[in-house]
Amino acid sequence: MNIKTTVGLVAAGMIGLGVVAAQPASAQTPGFVGNTASSVPGCPYISWRLANHNGQINGYAQYSDLTGISTVTGTMQSDGSFTLTLTKAIGNGPVGTVTGTRSPNGRIKATLTGEGCANNMVDIPPVRDMNNMSLLNATGSGR
DSSP: OOHHHHHHHHHHHHHHHHHHHOOOTTSOOOEEEEEEOOSSTTOOOEEEEEEEETTEEEEEEEETTSSEEEEEEEEEOTTSEEEEEEEEEEESOOOEEEEEEEOTTSOEEEEEEESTTOOEEEEEOEESOGGGOOTTOTTOOOO
């Protein structure tokens, strides 16, 4: 089995586990879902799925070509500023540090500084309820 197939299967499993372990639909979990282009020519996009629980941010980031997945952890301050750390989980996932702020309209705007392709400007829209998000609603407009 090649790395893309393995990473794809693990990603599907992680998403499935998230659905099974999700809180009841009535509990809203705000988060952020989106894709950002690398500032390094020839590199794949990075897909993000982040949940914010009382200032604790957790989630994952993966390269769009499925060469790797990373865990994302960090904290958001009351003023909207945050720092996140990306750590390889499977394959050659993005590694680095994200620093930025949540804008007044809820979007996160930040800079990812890391190894290789993991360098970009992050601009991701909010999702109001991560537990009740349609896969077709990938624009991050929430409900």
